[in-house]
Amino acid sequence: IVPMTLLANSSGFNWTVNLTEGSLVAFRAFANDTGGNTTGSSTQYFTVGFINNNVSTCTAEVLNLTLPNRIYHLNQSLTSIRNCFEVRADNITIDGHGYTITYSSANTLPGVLILSSAGSVNNLTVKNANFVTTSSDAAVRYESQRIGLTFFNNTVTLQTSASLPSSWLRLNNITSANISGNTFDYASADARPIVGIDSDGSNLFVYNNLFRVG
Numbered sequence: 151i152v153p154m155t156l157l158a159n160s161s162g163f164n165w166t167v168n169l170t171e172g173s174l175v176a177f178r179a180f181a182n183d184t185g186g187n188t189t190g191s192s193t194q195y196f197t198v199g200f201i202n203n204n205v206s207t208c209t210a211e212v213l214n215l216t217l218p219n220r221i222y223h224l225n226q227s228l229t230s231i232r233n234c235f236e237v238r239a240d241n242i243t244i245d246g247h248g249y250t251i252t253y254s255s256a257n258t259l260p261g262v263l264i265l266s267s268a269g270s271v272n273n274l275t276v277k278n279a280n281f282v283t284t285s286s287d288a289a290v291r292y293e294s295q296r297i298g299l300t301f302f303n304n305t306v307t308l309q310t311s312a313s314l315p316s317s318w319l320r321l322n323n324i325t326s327a328n329i330s331g332n333t334f335d336y337a338s339a340d341a342r343p344i345v346g347i348d349s350d351g352s353n354l355f356v357y358n359n360l361f362r363v364g
Contacts, residue, residue, distance in 0.1 A: 215242050224249040224279065233259040240272045246279025246304070253283055260291035260320065273298040281306045288320040288346070299327040307335040317346030326353040333360045 180190040204225050205213065215222065218239040227250040228234055234253050235244060244262065253261035261281050264271055274296075281289040281304060289306045290299070299321070306318050318334055321327065329344060344356055 214238060218242070221245060223247060224251075228252070230254070233261060233263045235262045237262060237264045237271055237274055242271075242273075243275040243277070244279065245277055248278055248280070250280040250282055253281065253289075254287060260287045260289060262290045264290075264292045264296060272296055275300040275302070276304060277302040279304050283308060289318055291320040292322050292324055296321075296323070297325045299324060299329075301327070301329045301332060303331045305333040305335065318344050320346045321354075324352075324354070327355065329354070329356045330358045333362065336361065336363045 176193050176195055178191055178193045180188055182188050202221050202223060205222050205228070213222075213234060214236050216238045219241045220239070221243040222235075222245065224244075224246045229252040232254055234251050251261050253259070261283065262274075262276060264274065274290075276290060277300070283289070283306075289304070290301060292299070299319075301319060319329065327345075332344075334344065344359060345354065
């Protein structure tokens with residue numbers, strides 16, 4: 151409960167309250183008149199949203215995503231000589247908004263990497279992005295046990311000069327993944343699976359994906 155006191159006929163006041171992202175907040179206002187009568191508004195509920203961040207470059211340095219509960223919005227296409235993103239926190243969303251992520255132009259690294267040294271990192275969403283690579287690595291690679299991956303409405307294109315990756319998404323000990331509505335473009339008819347499992351995986355939902363060859 152946060153008490154706030156106003157003078158009669160007051161307006162235009164602002165208060166700042168520190169809240170946690172994702173928490174549910176109930177708000178209700180009460181007023182007392184000069185006769186001692188109290189009236190209250192109806193209770194209003196709202197959820198504290200995730201913090202939005204715009205991404206405009208990952209040219210030379212990897213973008214380390216270290217803060218939880220963030221949504222990263224691409225506002226232009228990105229090109230990186232290695233992987234573009236390293237995810238090190240829970241509840242991260244990368245929204246490509248139809249822009250292109252050209253990754254690993256000079257290395258063999260994935261577009262989005264979740265390192266084993268990052269510890270437990272859960273609930274990653276990657277959507278609406280176009281991945282393009284000359285690498286033989288996956289668009290997304292998990293290096294240790296994780297819970298929750300959503301890979302939705304993305305396009306992954308392997309350029310003709312590239313070696314084929316063993317799989318488009320390389321997942322290790324993952325629990326719960328939803329991979330749907332994506333397009334995978336191959337430069338040759340030597341196709342590869344969408345998901346490669348380095349170790350145990352469970353609750354993997356892979357459906358409604360399109361493959362295009364040549």
